Amino acid sequence: MARERYSSGARLYDALSAEWPVYRVGRTTAIAQLDPRPGERVLDLGCGTGLNHALLDAAVGPDGAVLGVDRSAQMLAAARRRAERYGLRTVRLLEADATELDVDAAREALGGPADVVIATYTLSIMSDPAEAWRRALAVARPGARVAIVDMQEPHGSARIVSPLARAFAGFGGADLNARTWRMIETGARGVSARGLRGGHIQVRVGTLPDTSPTQEARP
Ligand SMILES: C[S@@+](CC[C@H](N)C(=O)[O-])C[C@H]1O[C@@H](n2cnc3c(N)ncnc32)[C@H](O)[C@@H]1O
Numbered sequence: 001m002a003r004e005r006y007s008s009g010a011r012l013y014d015a016l017s018a019e020w021p022v023y024r025v026g027r028t029t030a031i032a033q034l035d036p037r038p039g040e041r042v043l044d045l046g047c048g049t050g051l052n053h054a055l056l057d058a059a060v061g062p063d064g065a066v067l068g069v070d071r072s073a074q075m076l077a078a079a080r081r082r083a084e085r086y087g088l089r090t091v092r093l094l095e096a097d098a099t100e101l102d103v104d105a106a107r108e109a110l111g112g113p114a115d116v117v118i119a120t121y122t123l124s125i126m127s128d129p130a131e132a133w134r135r136a137l138a139v140a141r142p143g144a145r146v147a148i149v150d151m152q153e154p155h156g157s158a159r160i161v162s163p164l165a166r167a168f169a170g171f172g173g174a175d176l177n178a179r180t181w182r183m184i185e186t187g188a189r190g191v192s193a194r195g196l197r198g199g200h201i202q203v204r205v206g207t208l209p210d211t212s213p214t215q216e217a218r219p
Pocket residue numbers: 002006027045046047048049050051052069070071072075096097098099119120121122125126127172
């Protein structure tokens with residue numbers, strides 16, 4: 001079960017997750033396009049060991065805030081160690097199931113509504129990604145910038161690495177058919193779309209409407 005994988009495997013996650021050869025480019029692409037600015041508040045949904053946090057902390061600076069939410073205490077412990085080791089002072093961590101996220105608690109931990117929401121390689125693992133995303137957007141202010149990075153089977157000549165992609169997805173418990181980035185395509189404006197590593201990694205970045213309907217949909 002995915003929950004157990006991320007509990008017992010937390011210490012090994014960074015070593016086994018093919019971060020540098022495969023997956024890092026997804027997060028760097030999304031964060032560059034989100035362009036978090038000094039003083040902004042960022043929600044990192046399903047943050048895991050905090051691989052996004054050094055980039056986000058550097059972007060928002062000392063007056064900003066980065067809130068990592070994850071349901072695994074062990075993954076959050078690794079994120080905490082990372083923040084301490086690298087002096088990432090803006091990072092706050094909240095242990096919660098994203099599909100049941102308490103919007104007010106998240107806003108309180110962040111110090112206000114999020115200006116930026118990012119979810120990397122996590123929604124396709126969740127039992128109800130639509131509900132998790134709906135709650136994440138409810139934490140955000142109208143006009144916030146949002147990004148989803150997730151995985152599918154590689155295509156074209158890159159299909160040769162499909163077994164590898166399946167193995168990593170299987171290790172992580174991801175559904176390669178979930179296509180969670182569609183939630184940005186349907187719910188945001190000015191959406192940019194990138195496929196990386198033979199389409200295995202999909203990146204979508206967009207902007208929420210100025211009057212966000214998600215405010216009415218708050219749980
Ligand atoms: C593959 S890791 C990705 C972590 C990080 N976002 C990254 O880019 O490295 C997936 C993470 O999603 C978390 N996760 C899975 N389902 C979750 C849920 N329902 N609520 C919160 N976190 C969840 C897992 O605990 C794990 O840390």
